[in-house]
Amino acid sequence: MSNFYNQTRAASSLMRRLKRSLINPTAVSRARCFTTAEGHRPSLVHKRSLDILHDPWFNKGTAFSMTERDRLDLRGLLPPNVMSSEQQIERFMVDLKRLEVQARDGPSDPNALAKWRILNRLHDRNETMYYKVLIANIEEYAPIVYTPTVGLVCQNYSGLFRRPRGMYFSAEDRGEMMSMVYNWPADQVDMIVVTDGSRILGLGDLGVQGIGIAIGKLDLYVAAAGINPQRVLPVMIDVGTNNEKLLKNPLYLGLQQHRLDGDEYIAVIDEFMEAVFTRWPNVIVQFEDFQSKWAFKLLQRYRNAHRMFNDDVQGTAGVAIAGLLGAVRAQGRPMIDFPKQKIVVAGAGSAGIGVVNAARKTMARMLGNTEHAFDSAKSQFWVVDANGLITDERENIDPDALPFARNTNEAGRQGLREGSSLVEVVRQVRPDVLLGLSGVGGLFSKEVLEALKGSTSAKPAIFAMSNPTKNAECTPEEAFSIVGDNIIFASGSPFRDVDLGNGQIGHSNQGNNMYLFPGIGLGTLLSGSRIISDGMLQAAAEHLAAYITEDEVLKGMIFPPISKIRDITKEVAAAVVKEAVEEDLAEGYRDIDARELQKICQNEEEVLEYVENSMWSPEYPTLVYKRG
């Protein structure tokens, strides 16, 4: 009897709620909660895709089941791991409690993560205002939305995740990507930054959490290059992770399996490339923070047929070249002396090898671009990795590092051998430049910096390029205090200038690929080039190098201030457009065809104007309602 009574009461209460829901949309959701709990009765939704995720009544975030994701066009718009609502709450609570703990190991600003949250919420609410704030305060907030804070964000992404941004393609989506790509609401996408999360900055494998780096890079594409924010797409390809800590964490948002490898891995990336280029044939894809093992292979696989580049290999190389040329000028020598520089590089990964390859080519070009010049230029480099100096005696040598392996006999005459330590190499070689792309914080120890005092250069250069801040090979204070005032210093993450006393400033330059990738992307877009050639990358680097005046260089400034990044990007993009036209690669952009582009490129001012006029600026447009 009482059972019957309860059922009747529940049924009439449900009827009342449903009736109310017909007139009051708020009640729909209340009824939804009620019916779900009582009888799994579905709710009717008149939305799909992102509109559901952005609706607080219907959104379940990571708790959408896979069938619901398929039914509602949500596949790819959420990290792949489906969570229970209990897990969601646990994740939220862990994050909430973390606020009580001071962020350790992060950027020097203890409030960086809090600032990131505030900016991120603005990004979700009002994109125009977000970019207005970012552009107007780029020097202050680039370190929040980009390196170094973005590293901390990626490390904590499972806790920080609120509203999804970008697309996730996972190993589970094989065979589905071609249709999934249509779940993204924008018909036009100009720029994709994609990562597989395998080497995020110097922080290692962060799996699905690496999406933060793609978001941060695209923030700069909008702020610096004026790419329309409605046409950017951050992508995470989740093929698993080899980070055991993440694999053991039940609240991790990614696939809880080890990374795919070999042909299986390549098949996933191939499928992703085919899907995005089918839907958006003119898109440009920037590969970011792939472990070296795949970075070079994928670059070779796609670069001759697709509009793509690898920022860590090619963007970094260009920035380093600009910095190295600046360092030569700072010594009061002509740039043409670059081929005489002795360069010790610590780190033989995607970034280190990318830099030595490009620097070797630049030297060869300066020496007349002959085969002999190219061959002899390699002797200016000493490459040291985790196992010490790389020589031709190295077993299982990485083929990408092979051209830079020192000849053992010749190394012996210098007092060096296979595996010599960094300090030994610096002591014996007495280099003009010590460049770090090792990911190892503090690698340029007191001993190494002391050894650099023996440099044959009047003004040795120290490039501690690893990110984020705690992974820098040394700080500017260490460099100036140990090696002396008469040095050039650059780091990947921002550091403050050093007060040398007597009114003298030791400049701390930020040598980061952020000076180039936005211009490479924008220039490629505006030229309509089908590929990104070496010449286009070289033109970008040369323009960055030329941006700094003689006066600035002599004061030790080899990179311009970040506050000028929009102007630098415009110049770099114009150089890329011109080179694409010169190489006959440019096919035009929108209503500017190849022939018109050629005409524009005959006049320096006109190219710059073309680029500037094509850049998006954060201004509110007037909105007019039109029935769909």
Ligand SMILES: NC(=O)c1ccc[n+]([C@@H]2O[C@H](COP(=O)([O-])OP(=O)(O)OC[C@H]3O[C@@H](n4cnc5c(N)ncnc54)[C@H](O)[C@@H]3O)[C@@H](O)[C@H]2O)c1
């Ligand atoms: N400033 C920039 O614009 C910029 C651009 C790209 C990469 N980076 C930074 O460069 C670092 C490396 O990136 P990657 O993609 O080449 O990584 P990677 O993991 O592929 O390569 C790291 C290299 O460093 C070597 N290494 C490790 N320990 C060493 C030691 N004790 N001494 C000498 N070498 C050592 C490794 O053997 C490997 O060759 C990262 O921290 C990344 O953030 C900076």
Ligand SMILES: O=C(O)C[C@H](O)C(=O)O
């Ligand atoms: O992301 C950066 O700040 C630079 C570079 O791409 C890196 O991987 O460290």
Ligand SMILES: [Mg+2]
């Ligand atoms: Mg990178």
